Amino acid sequence: MSPLALLTQDLTITFIAAAVVGLAMGSFLNVVAHRLPRMLESEWREQCRELLGAEDTTGEDSERLDLVYPPSRCPHCGHRIKPSENIPILSYLLLKGRCSACKERISLRYPLVETLTAILSVAVIAQLGASWAGLCALALTWALIALTLVDLDRQLLPDVITLSLLWGGLCLSLAGVFTGTESAVIGAAFGYLVPWSIFHLFKLLTGKEGMGHGDFKLLAAFGAWLGWQYLPQILVLSTLVGAVVGIAMIVTFKRDRRQPIPFGPYLAAAGWVALMWGDQINQAYLRWSGLG
Numbered sequence: 001m002s003p004l005a006l007l008t009q010d011l012t013i014t015f016i017a018a019a020v021v022g023l024a025m026g027s028f029l030n031v032v033a034h035r036l037p038r039m040l041e042s043e044w045r046e047q048c049r050e051l052l053g054a055e056d057t058t059g060e061d062s063e064r065l066d067l068v069y070p071p072s073r074c075p076h077c078g079h080r081i082k083p084s085e086n087i088p089i090l091s092y093l094l095l096k097g098r099c100s101a102c103k104e105r106i107s108l109r110y111p112l113v114e115t116l117t118a119i120l121s122v123a124v125i126a127q128l129g130a131s132w133a134g135l136c137a138l139a140l141t142w143a144l145i146a147l148t149l150v151d152l153d154r155q156l157l158p159d160v161i162t163l164s165l166l167w168g169g170l171c172l173s174l175a176g177v178f179t180g181t182e183s184a185v186i187g188a189a190f191g192y193l194v195p196w197s198i199f200h201l202f203k204l205l206t207g208k209e210g211m212g213h214g215d216f217k218l219l220a221a222f223g224a225w226l227g228w229q230y231l232p233q234i235l236v237l238s239t240l241v242g243a244v245v246g247i248a249m250i251v252t253f254k255r256d257r258r259q260p261i262p263f264g265p266y267l268a269a270a271g272w273v274a275l276m277w278g279d280q281i282n283q284a285y286l287r288w289s290g291l292g
Contacts, residue, residue: 022121023088026114033149077102151264157214169224179227187223238270
């Protein structure tokens, strides 16, 4: 009996497995969010030097930096994090939220991301089951969490993730996992071209940039995964939530309205909601509007 078939027989085991894997992935996603932008910046500097024919005189890119090396260290004292200190949530609780060496506080973000990833992973399996669609949805969910964290930190949606999602969605459409190939291709095309057109029209009228190019690629990826039929609800939901949160931040925290707000997290959240309950949302809208 395959492991996938075994998981489908006992829901308790299935949910526990999803939570444990989610906790582990949450810990890894914290690393991705911290290191991936630095890796990309190092790569961009190297490309610029090659184009200019310049040499690296700073030594910034001489050391190896990837998702597994160098080992994680305390940002305050440089203490190397032991495996026993890197157990999701449990280590944070045992250490009372402080570094074992210098006793400086460990950011609450780490256990929160681990917990959120576990909860969303269980939700995906509860909705889609321990199936191939469920496993693919888990991968999409984890990628969206990584994109959200990076965008919040750096206002960047890395191509290495968004374009991988785009091509992954198109490949899955060949097997009809979430939608057919025709719907996926149209979704990818319109998912990119619609916000791209709005971006350039807005820039033409105001001289300002309203969105980033990464947002176009992420919406195109959702179109490839779910089909063009889900794009309207993703756009409406993400725009509505983004506007409400943006206004609340300006009013409550006196945020400068000229300061850009990353749109990727709202787009990621709306896309995830569409992945989970998009069909029910579309059907409810059709019934409400009298079109169903």
